Amino acid sequence: ETGVTQTPRHLVMGMTNKKSLKCEQHLGHNAMYWYKQSAKKPLELMFVYNFKEQTENNSVPSRFSPECPNSSHLFLHLHTLQPEDSALYLCASSHLGQGAQQPQHFGDGTRLSIL
Amino acid sequence: AQTVTQSQPEMSVQEAETVTLSCTYDTSESDYYLFWYKQPPSRQMILVIRQEAYKQQNATENRFSVNFQKAAKSFSLKISDSQLGDAAMYFCASLTQGGSEKLVFGKGTKLTVNP
Numbered sequence: 001e002t003g004v005t006q007t008p009r010h011l012v013m014g015m016t017n018k019k020s021l022k023c024e025q026h027l028g029h030n031a032m033y034w035y036k037q038s039a040k041k042p043l044e045l046m047f048v049y050n051f052k053e054q055t056e057n058n059s060v061p062s063r064f065s066p067e068c069p070n071s072s073h074l075f076l077h078l079h080t081l082q083p084e085d086s087a088l089y090l091c092a093s094s095h096l097g098q099g100a101q102q103p104q105h106f107g108d109g110t111r112l113s114i115l
Numbered sequence: 116a117q118t119v120t121q122s123q124p125e126m127s128v129q130e131a132e133t134v135t136l137s138c139t140y141d142t143s144e145s146d147y148y149l150f151w152y153k154q155p156p157s158r159q160m161i162l163v164i165r166q167e168a169y170k171q172q173n174a175t176e177n178r179f180s181v182n183f184q185k186a187a188k189s190f191s192l193k194i195s196d197s198q199l200g201d202a203a204m205y206f207c208a209s210l211t212q213g214g215s216e217k218l219v220f221g222k223g224t225k226l227t228v229n230p
Contacts, residue, residue, distance in 0.1 A: 040222065042206075090160060103162050108157065
């Protein structure tokens with residue numbers, strides 16, 4: 001059981017397709033995050049949203065476009081992706097400012113495969 | 116910049132035995148937090164244990180404990196009485212407060228538990 005829900009669980013798309021990943025948190029948190037997890041590499045932070053405002057863009061290519069309509073929902077819009085973008089995309093949420101008292105909670109991730 | 120290094124790509128342990136996973140980190144911040152996360156095949160990143168840098172006492176959570184050596188910037192995880200369900204990828208991570216709370220992860224250690 002997780003307080004952070006990600007859909008879809010798996011996604012296969014062509015390089016010219018447009019798709020979106022969805023994340024929803026039910027924990028009352030005010031910060032949400034997108035991470036990319038590739039094989040044999042550390043998790044890479046992509047975006048951070050605090051109170052719906054983007055506060056971090058970790059040099060992510062523009063073919064990834066995040067959207068945070070409210071503090072409970074986070075989207076990652078994808079278009080014209082490259083094969084190296086195939087990875088597990090993890091969403092997380094936390095209560096900002098609480099440090100270790102409120103660590104980040106993660107979803108199950110979306111496994112993305114680019115053909 | 117923060118960095119986290121896990122030097123053991125894979126480890127194995129016999130059921131009921133004890134295993135220690137290594138982690139070193141580097142940060143210029145004085146106020147930071149350290150975490151161990153577990154990622155089973157189900158993919159969800161689950162918090163195992165956390166340590167505030169200002170606390171000298173090592174954190175303990177049931178069978179999981181850490182050996183926090185601040186001067187050496189070392190943060191190892193000890194799993195006692197290993198169980199089959201402990202088999203997973205284990206990630207060490209550090210976080211500094213202030214502004215965006217950015218978790219920086221190591222590459223992970225794959226733990227196998229042998230019956």
